[in-house]
Amino acid sequence: MNQKSDSIDQALQEIHDFLPCATPKQWIDNALANQDLMLIDHAHCEKKAASTALSLMYRYVDNSDLLNKMSRLAREELRHFEQVLAIIDKRNITYCHLTPARYAAGLRKEVRTDDPGRLVDVMVVGAIIEARSCERFAAVVPYLDKELAGFYSSLLKSEARHYRDYLALAVQANQGPVDDRVADFLTIEKQLILEPDSEFRFHSGPVV
Template structure:
């Protein structure tokens, strides 16, 4: 199994057991939202590509990331089909927006904050796959564990790019977004989603 101890150390909290219990009881919603998140992750990577056409390292890393996220999207769609679950549009969790609304506006600052937020989202995805896997059926557990390596690499790629394009150390900005993320994960949440808080 992929070692994610560095990701667990990076995040300020682990996924609450209450979320795990709720997720296992409603895998339909979790799988639909998981598919949507993979598609959104690919779209986010493509947006970074389109906004930074002269930054070759962003183009290369985000191109690979987008392809992997779309592959994961297709894999989740196949699981949904096999389980006779219809893929549909569902209301998004406010999780990502909680961080995005605090991103700075300047071109360079916005890029750095976007990359930091991307790193945190990928880190949380990896942690949740790891946390959920022991509670799932064999097929789904094996699939989620297979995603750990790529999600961990995505987190590292985002963070490395943020460091590269920041004119100052990023630790303070990372801490700002990690605290926002922790509040979203540990706070009460009326929606059950892959990145939601504690179900109420």
């Protein structure tokens, strides 16, 4: 096994240890049965991630570490958006508006309203979303066609780094460990991932 594979395997193990549960097999089955929808929603997720990073840069202009990390993240997420869009176009899928999953909103409703608590919580939520995205890419890769499997595999390293960047910024904003807040949000995340959903989305629960 080469060094790159070792690095990705290590990052995935770290993320599996961090998350409260694995993606249910039913969601994987849903994804395979709705690959066009998965790609469309994935594109929306990448665009939203870039938008979130940019909004943080506008809000926290005096935090140079945040500015640098979010600038890089926004560029990468927009590049991923372009790559997903190219696959969508190549496959003659119509890119369209979708209602968002309840996942991100379910996590963000517990974010505190005043800083520094707000920034800590936003960073923790960002870390969880990036970690789950990475875990889901890895979960579906073995079942996808060669092109899509290769693309999703290529995203694992950057998603894992985004998770670490968000978590590091949370610790910085809190001026210390954030284990308690992470535990609180992971409890919510587990419920959102395991409870059935009415519509399939990249971050939905299983649709039975």
